[in-house]
Amino acid sequence: EVQLVESGGGLVQPGGSLRLSCAASGFTFRTSWMSWVRQAPGKGLEWVADIKTDGSEKYYVDSVKGRFTISRDNAKKSLYLQMNSLRAEDTAVYYCTRGHWGRDYWGQGTLVTVSS
Amino acid sequence: QSALTQPASVSGSPGQSITVSCTGISSDVGGYNYVSWYQQHPGKAPKLMIYEVTNRPSGVPDRFSGSKSGNTASLTISGLQAEDEAYYYCSSYTSSSTLFGGGTKLTVL
Numbered sequence: 544e545v546q547l548v549e550s551g552g553g554l555v556q557p558g559g560s561l562r563l564s565c566a567a568s569g570f571t572f573r574t575s576w577m578s579w580v581r582q583a584p585g586k587g588l589e590w591v592a593d594i595k596t597d598g599s600e601k602y603y604v605d606s607v608k609g610r611f612t613i614s615r616d617n618a619k620k621s622l623y624l625q626m627n628s629l630r631a632e633d634t635a636v637y638y639c640t641r642g643h644w645g646r647d648y649w650g651q652g653t654l655v656t657v658s659s
Numbered sequence: 660q661s662a663l664t665q666p667a668s669v670s671g672s673p674g675q676s677i678t679v680s681c682t683g684i685s686s687d688v689g690g691y692n693y694v695s696w697y698q699q700h701p702g703k704a705p706k707l708m709i710y711e712v713t714n715r716p717s718g719v720p721d722r723f724s725g726s727k728s729g730n731t732a733s734l735t736i737s738g739l740q741a742e743d744e745a746y747y748y749c750s751s752y753t754s755s756s757t758l759f760g761g762g763t764k765l766t767v768l
Contacts, residue, residue, distance in 0.1 A: 578757075580705075587662070588697070588705065588748050590757035602755045638704060644693040644752050645710030652704060 545569035545648045547639045552653030559629050559657070565622040565639030565650060573597075573617040576643035579624050581635035582652075589635075592624065593643055606632075629657045663688065663749055663760035670766040676737040679763045681749030682730060689730035693752035696725060696734045699762075700745045708747075709734060741767050 551563040563579070579591040592613040593602045601613050612625040622639055634657045640646040664682040671677040681688065681696075688694055694712045697705040707716050709725035712732065722738045732751070736743055744767040749760040 580759075587762040588699075588750070588759040590750070590759060593755075593757070604756065645695040645707060646697075646705075646750075647707045647710070647716055649704040649706070 545641075547641070547648055547650035549637065549639050549650045549653035552637065552655045554656045554658065555629055556659050557630060557657055560625070560627045561629065561655060563624040563626065563637055563639075563653060563655070567620045567622065567639075567641075570641065570648070572620040575641050577613075577615060577622045578640050578642065578646065579613060579622075580638045580640055580646065580649075581633075581655075582638070583632075583635040586635075591637070594622070595643075626655070629655075631657050633657050661758075663751060663758050665747075665749060665760035665763045667761070668764045668766065670768055671736075671739045672768045673739050673741065675739050676735060677739060677765065678736075679734045679747050679749075679765070681732040681734070681751075681760050683732075683751055683753075683758065684730055687730075687751040687753035687758055688727065688732050691752045692727070694725065694727060694732040695750045696723075696732075697748045697750070698743075698745050699748065705748065736765075739767055743767055 546568045548566045578593040594613045610628045614623045636652040638652045639650040641648040696709040699705040712727045746762045
């Protein structure tokens, strides 16, 4: 059974940092593109970042470039999102997903709240 | 990077068919056959329903189908069932990034 389990969300002050993690199981992680997608409360889906199988290519939505970093550890079957200089508009549920052109597996999401 | 355009809501009665449109431009929907559709029930994670414009993942009923013409992609659900009531989002690959539509609320009357 495929599982993606996110962790690391919580309440953080504006300007603060948070690191999200995603533990993968049930599929060949090292051959899968992975990504983060977020959803602000009551809003639609927004793609955040993609990372290639070996970590050699990374892509970001313009609004997080320079602030967020996506990374992975294939040995640990884990995906990460380092989020710095957080803003109120980054408040959302963050989903770990598998895929690049189509996202076939999704985690349950972890809530990040940026507020003072 | 503007979001893809979807109608805010659509509705239909059980057994009927509905279509949800997703409009982009030539550099996203029109330029790639990488359009996907996702179903999301309240409080749940999205579920992939269609990928690469027309393909259904294993386990998705054949009542769900996808198509594309020019810069507009479409999701059609035939034989509507009560459990189809949900939000539906389209997405398209575009030049190393991904765009999502704003979402469409499907109501089964």
